Amino acid sequence: MQPAYRRYSQMPWTRDSSEHMARLDPETFYFQFRNLLYANRRNCCYICYKVERRKYHSRASFDWGVFHNQVYGGTLCHTELRFLSWFHAEKLRPNERYHITWFMSWSPCMKCAKEVADFLGRHQNVTLSIFTARLYKFQEEGSRQGLLRLSDQGAHVDIMSYQEFKYCWKKFVYSQRRPFRPWKKLYRNYQRLVEELEDILG
8 A cells, every 4th residue: 555645746835936935924924833832723734844955975955845734625635745745756866865854833643643754764865853833732642652653763853942933934934034023932832842742752
């Protein structure tokens, strides 16, 4: 049976027609990436991604953009699977090494964590770092096991700090050069989420 991500054919959510790079509007970023412990009305998951690829004995090149989950024909396709579908079809080559960085509004659910971990297990030339704004259902055992499985497979899993939010604002948001303005309790929530993640990963 094929991995779930191969059954989809998705492309990034939005693209700037001149630069061919996806960005978010500021309101979407502030709403979707706010690092609340319990977030209501945030049913989308966004990934701001950066792909560093390096052919053996050559300089690195970079791709970056944004994905989010979407419904096709009534079927929900999670963000991680959309990315893997695109990456596998458009970027992955056996003679290149890749380091992928995801800045996520939600951490992966149990099923997506399994798919991503299995993908990393099959492709030893790919490494992954995940920085997440929030932990998805972190009190449920399935979600916790999913994150642990990703870590065991070599993925670096961490919580987005002020520096990651600021970087994403500059790189992935139509900010019109406005500075990133941290919200109330950003640092306090960051500390609490770090503690939760440390408890999950042991």
